[in-house]
Amino acid sequence: MSTLTAVSGPKKKERGGIWLTLLAWVIGVLFVLPVVWMVLTSFHSEADAATNPPAVFAPLTLEGYREFFSGGASPWPPLLNSLTASVLSTALVLLLAFPAAYALSIKPVKKWTDVLFFFLSTKMLPIVAGLLPLYLFAQNTGLLDNIWLLIVFYTSMNLPIAVWMMRSFLSEVPVEMLEAAAMDGAGLSKTLRSVIAPVVTPGIAATALICFIFSWNELLFARVLTATVAETAPVFLTSFVTSQGLFLAQLCAAAFVISLPVLVAGFSAQDKLVQGLSLGSVK
Amino acid sequence: MTSVTERPGQATTQPPPQGAVRKASNWARRAPLLPALVFMIVVTQLPFLATLVISFMDWNAYYPDEVGFAGVDNFRRVFTDINMRDAVVTTILLTAGVVLISLVLGLGVALLLDRKFRGRGAVRTMMIAPFLVVPVAAALLWKHALYNPEYGLFNGALTRVWGWFGSDSPPQPDWISNAPLWSVIFALVWQWTPFMMLILLAGLQGRPLDVIEAARIDGANNWQIFRSMTLPHLRQYLELGALLGSIYIVQNFDAVFTITSGGLGTANLPYTIYQIFYQAHDYGRASAAAVIVVIGTMIIATFALRTVSSLFKEDTGR
Numbered sequence: 001m002s003t004l005t006a007v008s009g010p011k012k013k014e015r016g017g018i019w020l021t022l023l024a025w026v027i028g029v030l031f032v033l034p035v036v037w038m039v040l041t042s043f044h045s046e047a048d049a050a051t052n053p054p055a056v057f058a059p060l061t062l063e064g065y066r067e068f069f070s071g072g073a074s075p076w077p078p079l080l081n082s083l084t085a086s087v088l089s090t091a092l093v094l095l096l097a098f099p100a101a102y103a104l105s106i107k108p109v110k111k112w113t114d115v116l117f118f119f120l121s122t123k124m125l126p127i128v129a130g131l132l133p134l135y136l137f138a139q140n141t142g143l144l145d146n147i148w149l150l151i152v153f154y155t156s157m158n159l160p161i162a163v164w165m166m167r168s169f170l171s172e173v174p175v176e177m178l179e180a181a182a183m184d185g186a187g188l189s190k191t192l193r194s195v196i197a198p199v200v201t202p203g204i205a206a207t208a209l210i211c212f213i214f215s216w217n218e219l220l221f222a223r224v225l226t227a228t229v230a231e232t233a234p235v236f237l238t239s240f241v242t243s244q245g246l247f248l249a250q251l252c253a254a255a256f257v258i259s260l261p262v263l264v265a266g267f268s269a270q271d272k273l274v275q276g277l278s279l280g281s282v283k
Numbered sequence: 284m285t286s287v288t289e290r291p292g293q294a295t296t297q298p299p300p301q302g303a304v305r306k307a308s309n310w311a312r313r314a315p316l317l318p319a320l321v322f323m324i325v326v327t328q329l330p331f332l333a334t335l336v337i338s339f340m341d342w343n344a345y346y347p348d349e350v351g352f353a354g355v356d357n358f359r360r361v362f363t364d365i366n367m368r369d370a371v372v373t374t375i376l377l378t379a380g381v382v383l384i385s386l387v388l389g390l391g392v393a394l395l396l397d398r399k400f401r402g403r404g405a406v407r408t409m410m411i412a413p414f415l416v417v418p419v420a421a422a423l424l425w426k427h428a429l430y431n432p433e434y435g436l437f438n439g440a441l442t443r444v445w446g447w448f449g450s451d452s453p454p455q456p457d458w459i460s461n462a463p464l465w466s467v468i469f470a471l472v473w474q475w476t477p478f479m480m481l482i483l484l485a486g487l488q489g490r491p492l493d494v495i496e497a498a499r500i501d502g503a504n505n506w507q508i509f510r511s512m513t514l515p516h517l518r519q520y521l522e523l524g525a526l527l528g529s530i531y532i533v534q535n536f537d538a539v540f541t542i543t544s545g546g547l548g549t550a551n552l553p554y555t556i557y558q559i560f561y562q563a564h565d566y567g568r569a570s571a572a573a574v575i576v577v578i579g580t581m582i583i584a585t586f587a588l589r590t591v592s593s594l595f596k597e598d599t600g601r
């Protein structure tokens with residue numbers, strides 16, 4: 001029913017407006033509550049974390065974090081692996097996607113829509129179907145548990161998204177400006193630097209952000225293709241639960257630390273998020 | 284949105300090159316595209332070819348001496364496997380459930396956020412938070428911190444609320460055992476509603492407000508405006524949200540793996556194939572299952588791609 005009044009104009013805003021505002025706040029709080037609960041629990045002691053009813057105002061402690069960072073296996077190698085895989089694959093994606101997007105928008109090849117849809121179609125094929133051959137390939141070439149295998153795979157996972165996004169950003173470059181640059185005799189590098197770069201830099205940042213988040217989050221391939229050396233943070237997190245006894249505060253601390261890069265990146269670029277997720281089609 | 288219609292025109296501003304020159308210029312156009320294209324073909328298409336070959340082989344890693352040609356045996360086993368059929372149904376239920384519920388919720392929240400009110404930015408920020416929790420972390424959070432029957436927040440809240448009314452025997456359901464598939468669906472709805480909301484909110488904000496104002500002056504009520512103006516305008520955004528959501532949720536592994544470990548009838552196709560391959564080590568059967576899933580996806584994806592394609596043409600034709 002909220003939909004009826006939500007579209008109401010300025011005249012009717014006063015009546016019922018306060019209830020809609022309240023409803024929006026309640027829904028917002030409900031959605032953020034699990035995240036707040038995760039953070040709060042991570043600062044509680046294990047005993048306080050496992051009470052029923054919940055001990056909301058229990059004293060705060062860093063016990064969970066201490067246990068996570070120095071209790072058992074160190075989380076630093078997996079965190080570093082995740083960082084390496086995400087950053088390098090994102091860089092590789094941008095390197096491959098930018099020229100491709102250029103050839104699909106600024107100076108389009110023939111049948112460029114077909115090429116664009118080929119990229120998208122690879123995204124629809126279930127990745128689990130490629131898992132076994134990649135695993136066998138890695139096993140036979142000694143690349144199992146090697147971070148480079150993940151980097152290459154994450155690059156292929158994000159490349160279609162990046163090509164779509166960048167094409168949409170590049171096609172925003174005004175044709176007149178490109179023509180003017182050509183008329184003035186500007187070469188490719190000059191055109192790229194002074195005409196294209198100013199328009200697409202925010203778009204490239206959005207693309208990088210999305211690729212980073214998707215690589216950082218990936219679990220299935222990391223789980224199958226890595227073991228102790230190249231293990232990533234999400235894999236580390238799943239192996240972390242098997243410990244006995246009370247572990248909730250520690251688990252929440254771990255979940256929060258591992259989500260922190262994504263939370264920071266996502267919140268700092270909220271407006272870019274939707275652009276990226278919709279492959280650049282929603283501005 | 285984007286406008287690409289001018290691009291072909293741009294190409295014709297140069298004098299049409301001839302013969303060898305044209306060939307060379309065509310290759311110059313293609314060159315920047317090739318690295319990405321070759322990379323994608325090698326990394327995504329070759330493995331699928333290998334999967335296709337392996338699907339016709341008798342190959343179980345536990346019996347390395349018995350590798351051989353199997354004909355269509357693997358496919359027969361997959362089609363007659365009750366687990367596989369269950370996995371198909373589960374995948375459809377899971378995907379449809381999450382996409383539909385999060386679309387409806389996302390639409391509601393987007394409509395609420397489309398008005399100006401105090402703290403609108405704060406509510407929007409709070410709404411986005413679930414999407415920015417790493418999926419495995421979110422699944423673990425729901426499983427242990429929320430659903431847990433002994434110390435999870437849900438049952439804790441029930442104890443607290445019942446306590447306010449003087450009751451010592453609050454209901455303490457075991458959420459995951461009682462409703463395993465719904466437990467997975469709700470955890471995913473929580474993560475995907477923000478995504479749908481963001482897309483729909485962007486759609487709402489692109490509405491032509493002057494037309495709506497004119498309709499209101501002509502005496503249209505809110506429901507009429509919503510039905511005949513807002514909803515048709517949002518249609519392509521709803522389709523986009525549903526399509527992209529489906530692409531990601533069909534492939535979901537993290538939530539199923541973490542919350543129920545595929546038990547209690549929640550094993551979807553990615554999880555089932557993972558299991559056949561990773562636990563049963565039956566490479567032939569896993570590949571056959573994968574091939575069938577790929578064929579199924581291709582049929583559905585053709586429709587999906589047609590939708591995107593029509594959206595895309597509409598877009599570029601503007």
